Amino acid sequence: MKIRLIAISLSFLILACSEGENCTNRELNITSLENEYGCTNTKNSDIEISEGYKIIRNQTEFEALNFGNCDPEIDFSKYDLIIGKYQLTTGNNSIDYDLVENCQTKNLILKIAFNQNETAEAPNVTYHALIPKLEIGQSISIEYAVQ
Template identity: 40%
Template sequence: MRQLSTLSGGLLLALGLSGCGTDCGLEPEPCESRQLTISSLEAEYGCTNTRYLNTEPTGAALIVRTQAEFDQRVSGACHPQIDFTKYDLVVGQQQQLGGAASSSVTYDYQLACPANERVLRVVLKMGVTNDLGSRSYHALVPKLAPTETVRVIVEVTQ
């Protein structure tokens, strides 16, 4: 009986060691463009007015990955403790020539192929007021890998 156990163990070990050293002829999974889910500071943390979040004037959206970075780089009326194990925050500001105070924003977050990149499309619809200024936008995206990025496209419409 002991010889049978030794023989069985030896066969299993030999099979394990002789496995494929490469991908064994398997094709990589094809990239499929698809809609990705996002959330917001309003939905997750009860914030009421995020149109005036302030970020460093970098001219580009930021990906905030930690609470310390959020505390340092973003200010405004709502400043929650974000669950950065679950989300990363994509945040930015857009200058508007009019209607900033009454503007609205919509988001579309997708995995775009064949580049296999995440794209956040932000559509700012100008409001009816005559004010000049900037309008903040943000999205809580599912946690990204440390080197993963999001391409942000901002469109301002009438």
């Protein structure tokens, strides 16, 4: 009887604690240089970065980008700046961002959607997001969508 009771209890414990249960990815708030610091037309900024992205963690790194008319004092105790360039095949109307934290790994995924138009220009646009300060060992990946 004791063995049966232990086996049943163990079964309930295993079922109750199955990995991944109630694990839901979490959407995090992000902001931008436009919203926080009043910068304008940043997607057309000619920053000194090749296609791809960088994680900017302090003011010195930000100033080295030569961001043009946008030169705010960013609160890097609160934010990291993800910034990069992306070559498009048609004109761009806008860029949308979503930041998701993976519930199992705690790593971040920045989803960037380029909303296109029919113009023949093929811009190399600058994108950026001010994200919550990354924790030590936490990584971020970027997913692009052209719509």
